[in-house]
Amino acid sequence: MKFRFFDISRKLRNSIHTSWMIACLSLVLLIPMVLTIGLAIKSFPLLAQHPLLSLLFSSNWKPLSGQFGFYPFILSSIWVTLLALLFSVPICLLTSIHLTQYAKKWVLKIMQPVIDILAGIPSVIYGVWGILVVIPFISDHVAPFLGKSSSGYSILAGSIVLSIMIIPFILNILIELFNNIPVELSEASLSLGATRWQTIKFVVLKKGLPGIISSFGLGMSRAFGETIAVLMVVGNVAKVPTGILQPGYPLPALIANNYGEMMSIPQYDAALMLSAFILFVVVLFFNAGSRLLIIRSGKHN
Amino acid sequence: MNRRKAEEYFFRVLMFISSTIIIMVLLHIIYSILKAGLPHLNWDMISKVPEGGYYFGKGGGILNAIVGSLYVAIGATSLAFAIGLPVALFMNIHLTKWKKVVNGIRFLMDLLCGIPSIVYGAFGFTLMIFFGLRTSLLAGIITVTVFIVPIMIRAIDEVLMTIPRGLFESALSLGSTKSEISYRVFFKQSIAGIITALLLSFGRAIGDAASVLLTTGYTDYIPTSLSQPTATLPLAIFFQLSSPILEVRQRAYASAVILIAIILFISLLARILTYSYKKNKINY
Numbered sequence: 001m002k003f004r005f006f007d008i009s010r011k012l013r014n015s016i017h018t019s020w021m022i023a024c025l026s027l028v029l030l031i032p033m034v035l036t037i038g039l040a041i042k043s044f045p046l047l048a049q050h051p052l053l054s055l056l057f058s059s060n061w062k063p064l065s066g067q068f069g070f071y072p073f074i075l076s077s078i079w080v081t082l083l084a085l086l087f088s089v090p091i092c093l094l095t096s097i098h099l100t101q102y103a104k105k106w107v108l109k110i111m112q113p114v115i116d117i118l119a120g121i122p123s124v125i126y127g128v129w130g131i132l133v134v135i136p137f138i139s140d141h142v143a144p145f146l147g148k149s150s151s152g153y154s155i156l157a158g159s160i161v162l163s164i165m166i167i168p169f170i171l172n173i174l175i176e177l178f179n180n181i182p183v184e185l186s187e188a189s190l191s192l193g194a195t196r197w198q199t200i201k202f203v204v205l206k207k208g209l210p211g212i213i214s215s216f217g218l219g220m221s222r223a224f225g226e227t228i229a230v231l232m233v234v235g236n237v238a239k240v241p242t243g244i245l246q247p248g249y250p251l252p253a254l255i256a257n258n259y260g261e262m263m264s265i266p267q268y269d270a271a272l273m274l275s276a277f278i279l280f281v282v283v284l285f286f287n288a289g290s291r292l293l294i295i296r297s298g299k300h301n
Numbered sequence: 302m303n304r305r306k307a308e309e310y311f312f313r314v315l316m317f318i319s320s321t322i323i324i325m326v327l328l329h330i331i332y333s334i335l336k337a338g339l340p341h342l343n344w345d346m347i348s349k350v351p352e353g354g355y356y357f358g359k360g361g362g363i364l365n366a367i368v369g370s371l372y373v374a375i376g377a378t379s380l381a382f383a384i385g386l387p388v389a390l391f392m393n394i395h396l397t398k399w400k401k402v403v404n405g406i407r408f409l410m411d412l413l414c415g416i417p418s419i420v421y422g423a424f425g426f427t428l429m430i431f432f433g434l435r436t437s438l439l440a441g442i443i444t445v446t447v448f449i450v451p452i453m454i455r456a457i458d459e460v461l462m463t464i465p466r467g468l469f470e471s472a473l474s475l476g477s478t479k480s481e482i483s484y485r486v487f488f489k490q491s492i493a494g495i496i497t498a499l500l501l502s503f504g505r506a507i508g509d510a511a512s513v514l515l516t517t518g519y520t521d522y523i524p525t526s527l528s529q530p531t532a533t534l535p536l537a538i539f540f541q542l543s544s545p546i547l548e549v550r551q552r553a554y555a556s557a558v559i560l561i562a563i564i565l566f567i568s569l570l571a572r573i574l575t576y577s578y579k580k581n582k583i584n585y
Binding site for chain 1: 317
């Protein structure tokens with residue numbers, strides 16, 4: 001009798017646990033849906049009055065008179081992101097090849113914690129570092145060298161800080177990618193008399209190309225949405241940037257800087273939510289594209 | 302022949318330089334923040350809340366922000382763990398036959414991990430308004446939970462994926478129910494990885510500024526209930542740094558030292574715990 005009772009309680013416990021698991025899973029699966037619907041509903045009032053294209057390509061940003069042109073912000077975001085990618089791509093590629101193809105064990109033992117810590121440092125710390133180091137460097141050395149004057153708070157500063165923030169992120173993906181390329185391929189190439197470097201150039205890089213591209217796509221979407229660190233060094237002037245030493249005003253900074261006033265000016269909240277929505281869509285697009293590319297290239301192997 | 306060698310040599314030098322750059326940058330970040338902040342770090346900073354005139358350079362500290370950050374991070378991490386662990390276990394034990402469903406969930410979680418925290422912040426803000434809440438500790442905890450749940454699920458999931466199928470099958474053949482396999486076998490087997498996942502999420506939660514910027518508000522007091530606004534450490538650094546007064550900015554550097562110390566401590570703890578729990582693992 002006792003055994004039976006025990007048996008029932010085990011089954012009961014199993015079903016309680018299972019229903020809790022299913023409840024949690026449905027809750028988690030609800031997040032993306034609620035996120036999309038919430039942002040769409042909130043940004044709708046603005047879209048109802050202005051067509052989307054004119055919002056995206058107008059550079060008039062006068063919330064008080066109801067003019068919302070996102071062009072300067074979108075352009076700043078693109079500038080900062082692309083420049084950051086430009087700085088971090090060569091470093092990531094070279095380091096990941098170094099670590100996976102050439103490096104001795106002790107080098108890996110040093111680099112792994114370095115990458116982990118770099119990935120774990122909060123963005124506000126990168127921002128502080130940017131203000132302490134990058135800004136003075138640009139205003140004292142880079143700008144005079146180029147024959148211009150700059151306060152240092154510029155697109156260049158934002159992208160330098162950003163490039164360092166996305167390095168560990170891209171690097172981790174690349175290291176995993178290169179480690180997963182079958183050794184037989186490189187061995188075959190080496191046995192045909194190719195040097196190590198030729199093998200890397202013609203076999204490893206070629207084989208890993210889709211993965212490399214998608215890792216940059218992921219890094220790019222990471223950079224596109226980064227807020228505080230960029231906000232602290234990029235200057236935040238709502239004008240169309242004309243050079244890399246000019247201040248910029250990326251989309252995330254726009255939201256973070258103005259949320260305080262958004263309830264007091266009509267349609268301002270809709271405008272900020274629309275910028276969050278744009279961020280969301282762009283990041284989702286690049287993320288999904290990159291991940292699908294990885295998955296599809298994996299299937300061909 | 303010589304040209305081939307020269308090319309390889311050239312790129313090897315470049316590789317060495319770029320690896321060195323990465324190490325140098327990390328050291329330089331830590332060094333420059335310690336150099337700017339350490340001279341201004343004192344016991345008052347850690348043990349006192351801001352006093353009157355703190356933001357004009359008078360006495361006090363940032364205890365409110367430290368405690369607030371811990372509240373938000375601990376609250377969000379525990380909530381995310383309570384939701385994330387069952388989901389990860391469910392994916393790896395109950396859904397083993399539905400590979401496509403599991404891969405779909407993984408894909409979705411990866412996408413959610415990539416969404417910027419400011420979007421979660423904006424979303425949390427609209428939710429908050431929708432439910433008629435004010436900026437508060439509760440709103441912050443919920444927003445950060447939503448932000449770290451996907452990270453937590455994927456991190457635990459990665460650990461559970463490495464557990465061999467054989468263990469699942471042998472536990473099943475001994476008559477265990479699936480929930481027993483989940484919590485008594487798989488959970489125990491992967492405890493080291495789960496702790497790492499917890500600490501990783503905790504680090505994310507305590508370091509992120511954008512998601513709490515819109516939802517927790519900012520006060521000089523330590524919150525005593527969930528409905529009160531609270532300060533957080535990243536925001537304390539951010540706000541103090543934008544002050545025109547030198548002493549306040551120096552305190553921002555000191556606060557940055559505190560935050561970096563917490564993060565380094567977490568990462569060290571993760572390493573030690575992973576190492577010490579690895580010993581209890583069943584090896585094949």
